[in-house]
Amino acid sequence: MSQDGTGVRVRGNDYRVLRPAEDFTPSLRVSVIVPAYDNQDKLDLALAALARQTYPAELTEVVVVDNGSAPPLRLPAVRPPGTRLITCDAPGRAAARNAGLAEAGGDVVHWLDSDVLLMPDAVEAHMRWHHAAPYLVVTGYIRFTGAAVPAELPDDLEEAFEPAEPHGWIVDLVERTDGLTDNPQRPFSLHVGGATSVAARLIEAAGPMDDDLVLGQDTEMGYRLAQAGAVFVPEPRARAYHLGPTMRMRDKASIDRVSHAFVADRIPSYRWLRSHPGRQWKVPYVTAVVDGTAGYESVRATVDALLAGTVADLSVVVTGPWESLERERRAPLTDPELDLVLVHGHYRHEGRVRLAEAAEADPAVPYVLRLPPGWSPGEDSLARLLDLCRDEGLGLVSVLLEESPHGVVAARLERTAAFARARVVARPGEDLDDVVDEVAGVTWVEGETYAFTTEPTAFTGRRSALRARAEAQAEIARLTKEVERLRGQVGKWRDEAGRWRKNTVELRRELSGLRRQLAAANRAQQGMRALLSITVKRALGKRPRT
Incomplete structure (x- = not known):
């Protein structure tokens, strides 16, 4: 597959269709970013292992980020020729990685911890995948050794560091999802900072690491990469040894306790972390977009029905020229913009409603529902559509509401990640829905079957349904x-x-x-x-x- 997105297209996360060449001609540049804090001896070994890589040195740059070491780190004599050292005063590995990212100029960004020693062909194993498609996240297999840190890099890493422990949870995730191809709900969990490579254009679309997070930055960024259309590839031939255990291996319960408290706000796909039936989150599970210019009664019927539904993890964007409204109203009953004023006034203090000029949804939100004003979903309509979309791995569910000689009225439930993937691989002039059908799948359902209506809706009985x-x-x-x-x-x-x-x-x-x-x-x-x-x-x- 060429780097412009043409060629074989991955459906879901089934990367096996790509079939990367064994004897590819390297052409992409890779930037290896190594955040480091103290432990000069381990950094020396990591750079020595990078100097042995079979991937061409002229296509490799290494950015070492000293994250406040005392004494400051230095570059050893044995290192790749394209290595430079920068400093980052802001605390935390996420800040250090972002500092390195700002310096990187490669087509691919390879995260590497300073205590990870790559086998000689590891970078090449990563890069053969990136030459096959421009939207991949590739993770190697790390083994954790308890051996003493040697004074210099051994000639044979396996002989020196085995027996070693595998990255158990990654091995388990890969095994029970047929290599992440069996419609997994969270392949983005594979994005770990120890030895993962990412297409630079994906990071540009998703944004840098969230340095506001205390823990869980790798997983949160993996989620945003998935939302940007990434395909996640486990590569067992990209092997490495980690000198000692990770912090999570030493104290998993405490790490999870801290991490889950923060990532729940940012990763809607972790549904088990959002067990509260009614609270709001930084990133909602679904955003509904409603045209606010279609008349007060029509807009209110639709928005109120959405807010009364059984999906509480929801935000509603009501679009309209809100900035143009005059604040002083002397003759409200004859005001030509009265309906806009009423919609604005009715929802301006509702926490789950946002009044916006355009229908741009947050790219981190997994699902977007586009619903014509005047059509009210039933109490469980959205929940059923979400179940259908998620269970079938679909990218688009279109809901046929009305068909007449004048055309078709439909609602659309769009999965953000599928549309992002489609935009990456679409050819000029190609219909985006057709591409979504290729990379994820599209289906139509009857609005009546899913309880959509234009009839007045009473909400008195919905509290029990919501509670159930x-x-x-x-x-x-x-x-x-x-x-x-x-x-x-x-x-x-x-x-x-x-x-x-x-x-x-x-x-x-x-x-x-x-x-x-x-x-x-x-x-x-x-x-x-x-x-x-x-x-x-x-x-x-x-x-x-x-």
């Missing part, structure tokens, strides 16, 4: 959390099994050494016996006969 759905969602959230807990327990068991395997390997090594020592002792004993026998025989041979 909220209780159901809370139960789903509880069960999801329990599943995550059990997965974590499985991960602990795997880690424990890994430690037992490690202990077994070490014990076998000790036994092997003891066997060698015992064999040497036996050989020495046999030699001593032979020597003693010869000595005795010689001694007896010299004795006088009697």
